[in-house]
Amino acid sequence: MIGGFALYGASLHHPFVELDDSVLIYENPASQSFTWKNVKTVFTTYDPELYIPLTLLTFQFDNLIGGGQPFVFHLHSLFYHILNAWLMLVLLWMLTQSRMASGIAAAIFLVHPLHVEAVLWASARKDVLSSAFFLGSIILYLCSIRSKNRAAYFLSLLMFILGLLAKVSIIGLPVILLLIDWLEKRNFDKKCWIEKIPFFIIALVFGLIALHGKSHFSSLPFSTLALIGAKDIIASLQHFFWPLELTPIYAWKDPITIRSAAFFLPLIATLFLLIGSAFSLWRRSFIGGGILFFLVMLAPSFFNLIKGHDYYFTSDRYAYLPSIGILLILVTILTYLHHRFTGQKIFLPLLGSVFMPIVFGLSFLTLRQAAIWKNSETLSAHAAAQSPQSRVAHMWHGNALRDGGKFEEAILAYDAALLLGNDEQIHYNKALTLESIGDIDAAQISYEHAVLIRPSYALAWINLGRLFHAKGNLPRAHEAFEKARSADPTMAMAAYNLGVVQAEEGSYEAAIASYQAALKNNASLHDARVNLASALLTIGRLKEGMEELKRVLVEEPEHPIAVMLRQQLQERNVWTTE
16 A cells, blocks of 8 residues: 555645546546435446446546546545456456565565556546445455355445446456466356356346447447457556556558558467466466456457557556456466575565565666646657557647647647548547637638548537637528537537527527527537527516516626626516516
């Protein structure tokens, strides 16, 4: 525990980063407060593609006790990381009966720089949280089969469910339990298989839920998935044993083909790992168990390496839980050596002289890696430098620079991203930056590029319509807001802006319908309700208009336009307080 706080203590004060923290935490209404409505939302929606309700509930808790301060989020995630190191120590000790070797492995797990992303990235809470329940489930399962404790068995099932609610990536746990049965030399009789049925059923249910959120991956050829999965396996092993130049983005721009050495060699190496694991497992060796553990727990990440038209060959946080398999192999080797050289006084000092420098060296690399996560600008700059072919990395860097007020530098980052590929999000973010420096015409062109690439880009249509409206071009503004509303009928701002234009065109009935549509999707959009009241009053529907106006004044008594309309009605002696 002391080691964890010593390594990460200074990093607890880091702010949120632009990389998904806005989507999941500080701009996500479902994470802002603990209410029944928000609880219902997190259990019935995706994030947008992962089903992680328990993770989002922990964000609600952090907001409740910390008022949205990043320190609380980082501290909470660090707690899970430290807990996972302890749980891993217990699990490895239960499996190998070597406390010394398990302690060394737990120390390496705690200080390894490959885990910095999972610990310091607030949005990666799902990885450390699901891992805690995963490890707890296995420990309880071991207790149940060794002591015939039915309560421990059912608690193990509960832990598995909670872990899946945090992140579905632990779906391979039933296979790991079968692996443990094999290593424990249990008989694979009817009772053994019946015990696994509930685990497999639960895994199947959550697997179907996960596939629904990632339905766009269904058309990927198996060969592509296998090749990029093999590269993920070898890259994760490389980063574990040589944790230098780690970055949040490992982009791949070249063709994914078996004819490329970049994929052929990892595929061959993966096949050798599988063969070695099978041979070792046949002898019930923990070395084979460690290899299989690593492969099974890394496999779910293969589906996360392809996002839209962008390909990635690994991610640090995906190796967080699988790395325990590598450490199981280490414990097995150390345990063998300890037994082999029992009685020789030189063994323990020699062991310390080897592993103490390793632990300190890894700690130094972790401190250096943690500094990269200092803020969005340092993180995105590092990602763009380490993965210069990633347009996403350059776009994130542009966003970070824009948020820091460095608009000219941000535009250069967006241009660098666009050189790597035409992308509607990059054009959209560049347009926002151009607006910030007052270059409205250039911003308009960038928004037009965005909607040309993706005609259903509602936000880009709204901003484009806003620019046309500012220029007094009502027909073009009307058209843009109509397309925004057509692209996303649930977006309140699209209907609201359309209503504004319709009212200026004199189409008050149409404007009223638009304002009502906006309020249906967002009842707290007071500007829409004030405009609705104004439109109703304009066409003589005084009673309805005053009802809407009163509702605004109850919820926001100082709303300037609402106050002005009330004053006008009072001067006309038509305002009633009923």
